Amino acid sequence: MREIPLSVPNLNIGIAQNLRECVETGWVSTGGRFIEEFERKVAAYAGVPDAVGCQSGTAGLHTALRILGVEPGDEVLVPTLTFIAAVNPVRYQYADPVFMDCGDDLCLDPGKLEQFCAEVCCVRDGALVNGATGKVVKAVVAVHVLGNLADMDRIMGIAGRYNLKVLEDATEALGCFWEDGRYAGRHAGTVGDFGVFSFNANKIITTGGGGMVVSRDAEGLARARYLTTTAKDDGLFFAHDDIGYNYRMLNLQAALGVSQIDELPAFIETKKRNFALYRGLLEGAEGIRVMPFAEGIRSNHWFYSLLVDDAPGTEPGARRDALMRALIGRGVQCRPVWKLVHTQKPYAAFSAYGIEKAPWYEKHVLNVPCSTNLSEEDVRYVCGLIRELASGI
Ligand SMILES: *Cc1c(COP(=O)(O)O)cnc(C)c1O
Numbered sequence: 001m002r003e004i005p006l007s008v009p010n011l012n013i014g015i016a017q018n019l020r021e022c023v024e025t026g027w028v029s030t031g032g033r034f035i036e037e038f039e040r041k042v043a044a045y046a047g048v049p050d051a052v053g054c055q056s057g058t059a060g061l062h063t064a065l066r067i068l069g070v071e072p073g074d075e076v077l078v079p080t081l082t083f084i085a086a087v088n089p090v091r092y093q094y095a096d097p098v099f100m101d102c103g104d105d106l107c108l109d110p111g112k113l114e115q116f117c118a119e120v121c122c123v124r125d126g127a128l129v130n131g132a133t134g135k136v137v138k139a140v141v142a143v144h145v146l147g148n149l150a151d152m153d154r155i156m157g158i159a160g161r162y163n164l165k166v167l168e169d170a171t172e173a174l175g176c177f178w179e180d181g182r183y184a185g186r187h188a189g190t191v192g193d194f195g196v197f198s199f200n201a202n203k204i205i206t207t208g209g210g211g212m213v214v215s216r217d218a219e220g221l222a223r224a225r226y227l228t229t230t231a232k233d234d235g236l237f238f239a240h241d242d243i244g245y246n247y248r249m250l251n252l253q254a255a256l257g258v259s260q261i262d263e264l265p266a267f268i269e270t271k272k273r274n275f276a277l278y279r280g281l282l283e284g285a286e287g288i289r290v291m292p293f294a295e296g297i298r299s300n301h302w303f304y305s306l307l308v309d310d311a312p313g314t315e316p317g318a319r320r321d322a323l324m325r326a327l328i329g330r331g332v333q334c335r336p337v338w339k340l341v342h343t344q345k346p347y348a349a350f351s352a353y354g355i356e357k358a359p360w361y362e363k364h365v366l367n368v369p370c371s372t373n374l375s376e377e378d379v380r381y382v383c384g385l386i387r388e389l390a391s392g393i
Pocket residue numbers: 056057058059082083085086143169171172197198199200209210211
């Protein structure tokens with residue numbers, strides 16, 4: 001049976017030359033020339049002065065929250081419709097997440113964020129305090145979901161008024177930037193206090209596993225570099241003035257990164273072309289809509305989402321699930337959007353505010369193959385199957 005994976009790396013064999021250099025020189029760990037080169041390339045691409053490589057996006061998010069001063073007992077506002085790794089670092093700091101709803105772009109709903117700050121919280125001695133729990137709300141994590149961009153214009157305005165730190169989870173959004181509005185020309189991750197990219201295997205470029213922290217705050221980035229290298233103050237005598245982490249990017253990872261980032265513009269072109277094909281080929285397919293990417297942004301078109309409408313008289317989401325299983329049965333890998341984080345076992349006891357839209361999207365979104373090595377013929381095959389199977393369920 002023909003198998004079409006959901007999202008797999010697109011690695012040019014030329015990359016092996018860089019890995020060979022790591023092996024031959026012995027520079028396989030947290031030092032070596034590729035790390036700095038990759039940091040410089042990512043910073044230049046995103047239009048910021050500097051970037052700090054780390055071993056995963058999750059490690060980068062954790063480091064950023066720590067630097068932003070998120071401490072045990074604080075609260076952090078997070079979206080519920082996201083990959084759980086956007087939220088886990090809040091708990092690594094023993095802070096409490098407060099879950100927020102999404103809008104129709106699947107990103108954090110800024111209207112509800114504002115409502116929460118204005119109606120549930122009050123400002124006391126310059127800090128935002130949650131009236132329901134008495135805890136200080138320190139920060140908001142804005143996740144750029146599946147290739148869309150959260151409304152940073154409004155989120156930054158709210159954060160400024162209510163004294164919130166802003167962490168952009170740009171792990172899915174390398175290559176996205178704003179074309180309109182206050183942040184026109186700025187890349188995902190470069191607007192908030194910190195932004196984090198990921199190079200996990202299913203992201204738009206990959207280093208196997210890896211992440212990068214960006215910020216316009218040079219001091220903050222220096223601190224990120226320090227904390228991710230075990231807070232080493234003296235490399236000879238092993239003096240450590242703080243408790244750091246073993247989070248630094250490996251030269252092996254960066255050896256892949258320096259090559260992958262050169263391919264990013266071409267990958268985005270392929271993603272856009274295949275997305276346009278999906279839209280054209282699925283037009284008019286019964287009860288299937290291809291979710292558009294937001295207006296006013298240059299999206300990287302990372303993940304393609306279909307909305308699968310319910311059949312009359314069936315449970316919400318039943319038709320989506322049936323189509324998904326049928327496609328998987330025919331060798332086309334696809335999956336639902338994430339189970340909402342506020343309903344996950346470790347998070348069931350934390351508070352959630354005004355969650356109305358996310359549960360609908362949880363049941364109706366279907367992510368379909370979007371790898372950059374998909375051919376036009378592959379997309380035609382997948383769309384043909386979707387049409388065939390969707391008409392029978
Ligand atoms: C991939 C991803 C992460 C984590 O990145 P890793 O590099 O896999 O640790 C965090 N948040 C979101 C939204 C992601 O998609």
